[in-house]
Amino acid sequence: MRLYLLALNPTDSVTEGFLPAAGRLSLDVTVLTDQPDAHRARYPDVEILECDVRDVRAVIRRISTHHRPDAVFTNSDHLQTQAALAAVYFGLPAKDWRAALRTKDKAEMRRRLAAAGVDTVWSAEITEPAALDAPYPCVVKPREGVASEDVVLVGYAEELVTCSKEILDRRPGAVLVVEEYLPGELYTLETLGDQDVRHVLGGFHTEVSPPPYFIEESLTFVPAHPEPVVAGVLEQLDALGVGFGACHTEFVVHAGRARLIEVNYRAIGDQCDLLLARLLGIPLFEHILRTHLGEPLPADLGARSDGAARVDYPCADRAGLLTDAPAATELTVDDVHLTYRPLRAVGERHALYRTNRDYLGVLRAVGTDQPAVDRVSAEFLAARRWEIQP
Template sequence: MRLYLLALNPTDSVTEGFLPAAARLGLDVTVLTDQPDAHRAAYPDLEVLECDVRDFRAVVTRISTHHRPDAVFTNSDHLQTQAALAAAYFGLPGKDWRATLRCKDKAEMRRRLAAADVDTVWSTELTEPAALDAPYPCVIKPREGVASEDVVLVDNAEDLVTRSKEIFERRPGTVLVVEEYLPGELYTLETLGDGRTRHVLGGFHTELSPPPYFIEETLTFVPAHPEPVVEQVLAQLDALGVGFGACHTEFVVHEGRARIIEVNYRAIGDQCDLLLARLLKIPLFEHILRTHLGEPLPADLGARQDGAARLEYPCAERPGILTEAPAATELSVDGVHLTYRPLRAVGERHELYGTNRDYLGVLRATGTDQPTVDRVSADFLAGLRWEIQP
C-alpha cells in the first residue's frame, strides 16, 4: 500500500514517529516536499519527490503522475488542507478540508465558534498597523501562525500599533488576528478519531513564560480533565467539524469555563507525541496512519491508566553563539525514564526570538508518580549546563 506523506522541513514527529510506524505497517512511503535535500539527508532510503506541497493542485498532479495512492497524510500544520483536498480528490479517507481550514485560519475559527453559539471571543483582523478600540489587554497573532511565533500580549492601542508594525515588517503581506485575552490556566486535549469513534487520550497542563510572550516551557501530563471541561471542548471541536485522525487542542479554563485558544488538527508536536506513545503504551502513530488508510479504531485503545509525565524545554535567555551544551541522553532514575534531546547545535548563533525557537533542548520524563517525575526532572536539569557567548 502506498502512503504519500506531505512535509515541509523534517520533524521529530515524522522521523521518529510516523515513518517508523509506516515501516511497521509495511507501507511504501513517498515523501512529497518542497525541501527534498533535507529529507533525503534525513532518510536516504525513502523515496522523496520535490513538490510545491503548499499548492493542492501541485500535490494532485504529482500523485496522479506517480504511483496510485492508498493514503495521503501530513502532520504539518501548514499542509492539512492541501492533504485533505488531495485525499478527497482521489476518493481516500481524510479530514474534511473545511474543518482543516477553520482550524488553520484563526479568524475563521472564531467566526465559526460564534456562529455555532458555543463561544464568542472579541476578535478582528489587521492588514496594517492600527490603533483599535479593543477590550485590552489583547493578543496579537498571525492568522495562520504556529509555535507562538509573533504571538504577543498588548496592553493598549499604542502598544498594539508598535507591536503590529514590528510583525508586519518581519512578515510582509501577513494578516494578523487581534483578540481579547482569555484568562485562565492553559491546558491541552489530545484526541484521536476515525470519523465515527473518538478517543480522548488525556492532555497536558502548560506553563508559559512571563508575558508579553507565550513560550511553552513546561508541560505536565493530565490523564483526565474534569468531565464538564472535556464536554465543553469537544462541543467546540464538533462545531469546527473536527473528528478524524489526531488533533491537538489548546484551551484555557477559568471559573469552570473552557475556551479554545487554538486547534492544531494534527498530533501534538515538540516531542510530546513521542512521550505520549511511550506513556500510554499504545501504537499511537500506527493508529493515526490506519485511520487515513480507512481502518476503524478499536473501541478500546488499551491505553495505560497509571502514567505520569513531564516535558521541560530549557530556553536561551540571551542571543549569541551556543558554545557548550549537554549531549543527547537516555537513562532511568528512581523509576522515571528520562530522555534528553538537544534542539540547537553547538556553534550555532541565534537571536532571542520570544518563541519556541528559543528552545535549547527538550527533556521527556515518564513514570507512575507525578511528584517523583517532577523531582527527578528538576534534579536532572540542575546538572546540565549551556553556555552562550555574544
C-alpha cells in the same frame, strides 16, 4: 499499500514517529516536500519527491503521475487543507477540508464558534498597523501562525500599533488577528478519531513564559480533565467539524469554563507525541496512519492509565553562540525514564526569537508517580549547563 506524506521542513514527529510506524505497517512511503534535500539528509532510504506542497493542484498532479495512493497524510499545520483535498480527490479517507481550513485560520475559527453559539471572542483582522478600539489587554498574532511565533500581549492602542508594525515588517503581506485576552490556566486535549469514534487520550497542563510572550516552557501530563471541561472542548471541536485523525487542542480554563486558544489539527509536536506513545503504551503513530488508510480504530485502545509524565524545554534567554550544552542522554532514575535530546548544536549562533525556536533541548520524563517525575526532571536540569556567549 502506498502512503503519500506531505511535509515542509523535517520534524521529529515524522522522523521518529510516523516513518518508523509506516515501516512497521509495511507501507511504501513517498514524501512530497518543497525541501527535498533536508529530508534526504534525515532519511536517505525513503522516496522523496520535490513538490510545491502548499498548492493542492501540484500535489494532485505529482501523485497522479506517480503511483496510485492508498493514503494521503500530513502532520504539518500548514498542509492539512491541501492533504485533505488531495485525499478527497482520490476518493480516500480524509479530514473534512473545511474543518482543516477553519482550524488553521484563527479568525475563521472564531467566526465559526460564534456562529454556532458555543463561544464568542472579540476579534479583528488587520493588514497594517492600527489603533483598534479593542478590549485591552488583547493578543495580537498571525492569522495562520504556529508555535507562538509573533504572539504578543499588548496593553493599549499605541502598543498595538508598535507591535503590529514590528510583526508586519517581519511578515510582509501577512494578516494579523487581534483578539481579547482569555484568562486562565493553559491546557491541551489530545484526541484521536476515525469516521465513527473519537478517543480522548488525556492532555497536558502547559506552563508558559511571563507576558507579553507565550513560550511553552514545560508540559505536565493530565490523564483526565474534569468531565465538564472535556465536554466543553469537544462541543467546540464538533462545531468546527473536527474529529477525524489526530488533533491537538489548546484551551484555557477560567471559572470552570473551557475556551479554545487554538486547534492544531494534527498530533501534538515538540516530542510530546513521542512521550505520549511511550506513556500510554499504545502504537499511537500506527493508529493515526491506519485511520487515513480507512481502518477503524479499536473500541478500546488499551492505553495505560497509571502513567505520569512531563516535558521540559531548556530555553535560550539571550542571543548568541551556544558554547556548551549536554549531549543526548537516555537513562532511568528512581523508576523515571528520562530522554534528553539537544535541539541546538554547540557552535551555532542564533538570535533571540521569543518562540519555541529558542529551545535548546527537550527533556521527556515518564514514570508512574508525578512528584517523582517532577523531582527527577528538576534534578536532571539543575545538574546541566547551557552556555551562551555574545
